Amino acid sequence: MNDDPHWHGPGWQGQRGPGPGWQGQGGGPGWRHHGAGPGWQGPGPGPGWQGQPPRPGDAPDWAARRYRKWRQRGDGEPLRRHPEDRLAGGIASGLGAWRGYSPTTVRIALAVAALISDGWAVPFYVLGWLLIPVKGDETTIAQRARHDSRGVVLALALASLLAVFLFLAGALNDAGIATFAWPQVFSIAGLTLIWRNAPEDERAAMHRLVQPLESLTASGADARRATRLRLAGAAVLLAVGLGWLFSLHGGTQLLQPLGGFLFVAAGIVLLLGPWWLRIARDLMVERQARARAEERADIASRVHDSVLQTLALIQRRSDDPQAVIQLARAQERELRSWLFEGRAPGDADVSSFAEGIRQIQRDVEARHGVPVEVVTVGDCPIDEHLSALLAAAREATVNAAKWSGAAVISVFAEVEPDSVSTTVRDRGKGFDPAAVPGDRKGVAESIRGRMSRHGGEAILQSAPGEGTKVTLTMPRAAAGPTKPQAPSEGQRR
C-alpha cells in the first residue's frame, strides 16, 4: 500500500454534515487531519463517525497547499461514491471523478493494489464503501450500521467463522491462498454490514454482483444444469491449472508455467465470463436509461422555462392582442432556434452574419412589436465590413418598424461568393425620397454613409402608398479563397 493518504473531512470542505474523517487505503487513524483548510468554517455539528470533533489548527501548511493542488485536478467536489457509474460500491468512479482520472484507470489501479497487497486492498475498499457517503447524501452506511446490533453480531459471526476455517486450512496446508483469504475476513464482515444497511439501490447493485450464483437455486432445470456444468468445468480447469502451477519446482522447464496459466485463465473465463458480460450489459443499459432520463428532464425544464411560462403570460394578457402576438412570436422564434439550430435560448453568440440578422429580428420584434420575417441564404463569419452592413440593416429595419405602419417587415439576406446583400422591405406607407429634407440624417448618414465608407452601396426605393425597400450590398473582402473556380477561369483566358 503505497497510496497517498487522502485528507478529507468535514473541516476541509467547509461542509457541516457529519462526514467520514478519512478514506482510502493504507495507513490508519494516525494520519487523519482536521485543520484550517481554505474552506474551514469551524467544527461541524456532527462529528465524524468516530465520535471525535475535528480539531482546527494542527494541519501543516504543506498539507493545505497540497490539498489545494489536488482539488484543482478533480471536479472540486468532496470525495463521494458515484452510484451512477458503479460496478460494486462506486468507489472507483468516485475516486476517479474526485481526482480527475477515468474510473477504469482507478479500477485497474485498485486491482493491481489488491494483487500486490496480498488482498488487503479488498477490505479497505469495503471500508471505503462503509465510510464514504454516496454523492448527494451525507449519511454513510457505517452510521446506519452502528444501530444495527444484529447486523454487527452477524458480521462478527461470519468473520470468525471464516477465520476459524482459515485457521484449520492453514494448519492442514501451507497454501498461498490463505494469505489472500485472510484479509477477506474483514471484507466479509464489512459486506455483511453493507448488505444489511445499504439503501435499496445499493443492495440492487450487490444483488447484481452475486446473481449468477443464485441461478444455481433458481427455477428452471435447464438453467440450473447449465450453471452446474459450467461451474464443474471451471472447477476442473482451475484445479488442473493450479495443481500444475503448485507442482512446479525450481528445476522445471520454463514452458511449463505457461500451460498452468492457460488452464487457470480458461477456468476463470468459464467461471466468470457470463457473469462479467451480464454486469457489463446491465451497466450499459442502466447508463442509457439514465442518459434518456436526463435528456427528458432537460427538455421538460426548457419547455417549462420557455413555453409554459409564455402560455401563462398569454393567458394573463389575453385582452391585449398586440402583446399576445408579440409573446407568441418571441416564443416561436426561441423554440425554433433551439429545436432546429441547436441554440439555447438567450444564447447570443453573434459571430456569423445570419445570426446577426436574426439578432436584428429579435431586437426589433421585442422593442417595436412588429413581426419581422427573416430569410437567410448562406452564411459567413462577420468582419468589420459586414458589421457595418448589419448596422445599416438594423437601422433600415428599425425605420420600417417605426414609420411604415406595415404589419410585417421582410428581411432577406443572401451570402454569395463575392458579395453579401440584405433587403429590408415593408408594405407600409412609403414616402417620397426626394421630399425628405436634407437635414434629416437618418437614412443619409446611418445607412448610405455607413455602406459607402466600407465599399458597399445602399439603394432606397419608396413611393407614397407603395411601401419601402432598402437594398444593401457589400462586396466580400476575402472573396478570393472562397472562389475555387477562379484560377481555372484565369487560365482559360
Next chain:
Amino acid sequence: MSDETATGPAGAPRVVLVDDHGLFRSGVRAELGTRVHVVGEAEDVAPAIELIGRTLPDVVLLDVHLPGGGGHAVISEVKRDHPDVKFLALSASDAPEDVIAVIRAGARGYVTKTISTADLADAIKRVADGDAVFSHRLAGFVLDAFASAPGTDAVKPSFDPELDQLTTREREVLRLIAQGYTYKEVARELFISGKTVESHVSSVLRKLQLSSRHQLTRWAAERRLT
C-alpha cells in the same frame, strides 16, 4: 380573396387534411369554411393513405411531421396509384431537410402554419390548379440548396446538368419571393406576366424534384448534422 369565395362550395377544391394535431385540423377546417370542401381528415400515415385513395381529393393538406413515417411517406405511397392527387405541405417545422424531403417526394408547395387563412385558401387553389406554391421560407431553402459551394459540383455533373442549376431569372423570382413578394408583385417588379412567374416557379419545383444532384442531398445531410 373575394374572387375565390365567389366560386362557392360547388367549385371549391376538395381537400383532405392530414395532421397529427386534432386541434390544428379542426382549426384549419373552421377557418377555411366554405372556401374549400374538406372531405376527410387523417392523423397518421396509414389511415391517410387509405383515406386519400378512397376520396381522391384535389389537394391534400399535409403536415411534414407525422407519426409513422412523416409526410413524404404518404406522398410517395399515394403517388404510385394516384399520380393526380396534389399535395401542399404545411408545417410548423423550419428544418430545411424535412421541407426539401417532402417537396422532393412530390409536394407542389410548402407553407408554414403561421400563414393567414386567406393566403392558405389561395395556396390550396393554386395547387389544385397545378401551380407551385413557394412560401418565402421555401424560396430561401431552395436558393440555399442550389447556391451552396457552386464550384464543387462541377467535377461530377449529373446526367442532366440543366436540372442542377437555376437560371438567372428563376433566381430573381425566388429572391423576390424570399423577400415576401406575392406572385403578382414579382410579376410587376420584373416586368413579366403572372403566368411567366408561375412557370418559373413550377420549373424550379421540377428541378428540385428531379435533380439527381448530390449537392442537394449533401446539403440536406450537412443540415442534419448541424
